[in-house]
Amino acid sequence: MVGPNGGGKSTLLKIIAGLLRPNSGEIFLNGKLVEKNHELRNLVGFVPQVGVINQTMPISILEFLELERKLNGASDFTPIMKRLGLDHIKDRTLRTLSGGEKQRVLLARALVRNPKILILDEPATGLDSTGQDQLLGIVRDLQKESEGILIIVDHNLGQVIKMADKLICLNKSFHWHDYKKNLSKEVLTKAYHCEFEHLLIHENDGALLEHHFCDGNHQHEEDS
């Protein structure tokens, strides 16, 4: 899932995860109408952006994952910890971890639930390039093994196009979604560009170009 900031990506993710009810429209899962939010919540493993975790509490990685296991009646999570390289730091508290480690802990928590749908909200945010590569490597492995659905929001367009089977591009005024062969990198770049250009126009108080509503045809770009 790609698109500029404020395009509604996180909102859509929360709707898919059953954390929000849509104002309009319905949710279908494998062709079946979903009526209750908790039907979705039980299926979803959600990896939020790192900032949501409260920094006051000195909760250790082990306690954090154990909490998730107890509430969901899941099985032993030692293999998950080993796999994500958390085994040797399992007694450290979350607030002492680096950004990359925190992100892996959040991923581990989502995996403890053994989810049918794994959702990652901008997992690479705040990570250095090594951290990003590591994390995306893990995600790619998961993608290969798992039969479930993996939804990822990311701004690294090249990376996303390589990895994804399907893409959806959200932007304030419209969205595209289709098989990725129809959604070239060029189109995606334009979706970002569109927002960016509007910003420029507003900043220059309309001096740059006449302002016109973006209806998705990107005409104004060609005009200039």
Next chain:
Amino acid sequence: MSLVLDFFEYDFLIRAMIGVVMLSIVCGILSPIVVAKKYAFMAPAISHSTILGVALTLLCLPFSHTISLFLGTLGFTCIFVYFLARASHKGPLPSDSLIGIFLSTTMALGLIIHYKYIGGTSDLFSLLFGNILLLDNFDLLVLFFLFLMCLILVVRSLDRWIYFSFDPQGAKLSGVRTKLYHYGLFFLLTCLIVGAVKISGTILVSSLLILPGTFAYKFSKNMSSVFKYSVIFAVLSGILGLFFANSFGWPPAPALALTQFLLFLPFGLIPNKN
């Protein structure tokens, strides 16, 4: 030595001690949750609204008995606090502004009713700052119920409370009914503050709710020790505070609050390792 023996000799001191210990345990359990949720100032907000709660109760029942005064105050305060809880759940205002508005409005209205319609504000002082030496058996019973309620509602599902405190969204995904816990926390705080009227008064109870948790977070390396440290700190400072009050003739509620601070001070000055 005789100052220690006092506690075995005088009924009112024994009652005071039992009351303080029960209140301290409840505060010790709730404090880490309050601190983690950054609700430190919710307690004073609720405290101040009890002034309005008492005023309305006295207005409705002019010759009230302790029991009806207690239940009336609790009932009215719960109604006000419901709006505070609702506004802080997903309201448009930042919580500090919300607290400021709630606190000053309820207190102002309460004071107007006290001055204008009830007359005399002598009771108000003991309401605000407590009078532990007047603790009677009914007060102890109230505290005991509070103690039981806290054990049943919080300790039994401590995992859920912890999850709710550090990541409400994740907790919701794992089936914790976060909205219920949010309102539940406000309800427990209200019961605690109204129940603590005679011990610490409504105002100073906030120190009992903030310092134990802060102390515990400073030294705990994992969650299981947080609640232990918090309860130990609260009980220890409660007992010491009462002892100081008896020894030096200090008013008990400020003695409790001050003892907590003094006990925290040497540890508070140690820099955090993390």
